[in-house]
Amino acid sequence: GCEFHQKRIDAETDTHRGEYDFRDPRMGATVIWPFKEWVVDGNVRSRYGADDPVSGDNAQKAAHATGFLCQKWIDMRGENADRVLADKNMPILRYGDVLLMRAEALIELNQNLPEAVSWINQIRTRVNMPAIKVASQSVLREKLRHERRIETAFEGLRYFDIIRWKIGDQVRKGKVYGARLKVVSENMDNKYMEERFWEDKMYLFPVPQEAVDNNPNLLPQNKGWE
Structure with missing residues (x-):
């Protein structure tokens, strides 16, 4: 039912992923996807080659590679050879x-x-x-x-949101997939990564056994970790 669904299909080519078009602008500022162009001052410097068998970005060779990269906090202008000098300040509280x-x-x-x-x-x-x-x-x-x-993607807050909202069983359970990659399938199926599991006891960490053993008042273990 999305008004842009057909437009994304029409935009698809052998070297362009239409599914990433007509999205929230923050997606493009946060994530690098297959074939995404690195543009500086209107000039294309390179294209992310996750689907290129001879590229160092070839996700088929790395089981942990989703086909996506993080762009947030990255010096995309590439003006500093020493990346520690890049002008990206990591916020403590934004x-x-x-x-x-x-x-x-x-x-x-x-x-x-x-x-x-x-x-x-x-x-x-x-x-x-x-x-x-x-x-x-x-x-x-x-x-x-x-x-x-x-x-707040990639800002280290998502885990704490999940714990606070008690939605671990909804978002931390089930199969996880990466990008659609030709190197994985000619039909461009999404790359399967792993299957995650969740138990409600994971809302709390277990009390260290050493702390339990050293407590004369019998420090109770958190529920589910007994």
Whole structure:
């Protein structure tokens, strides 16, 4: 039902993945996919060759390779031979995260939902994404969680969001696939990576056995780790 579905199919060529077209701009700023062009000042410097059998990026030779690379935090201009001199500052706490935390608190309290929506839309407007509208608590909760996943990708926050929201059984369980790769299949099937499992006991780490043994008051083990 997506209005861009057919446009993505029409954009597909032997050296272009149409499925990545007409997406949230943050996707292109975050992920490198097969055949994606490295463009600096309007000039194409190279193309990611995950599907090239003679390329060092050949994902068929590396079982752990998904066919995707991370672009966020990378010096894409390549002006510094020494990458430690690149002008990318790793944030400790980012303003966008603060806005989303505030929005999440209001949504979970089911209070002042228009304000929560305004904070989310401030982030979406920055990247020219359409604004969301005020809706029910359950709808806005899903909107907020999607926004955090997109906005804070590769910032080390996703694991803690999963634990806080208790959604491990939904997002950390099942088969995991990478990109569609010709080197894996001429039919361009998605590359199978692994099957993950989840048990609710994993919301907490086990108490170290040494700590249990050394506690005269019989420190209890976390549920499921006994």
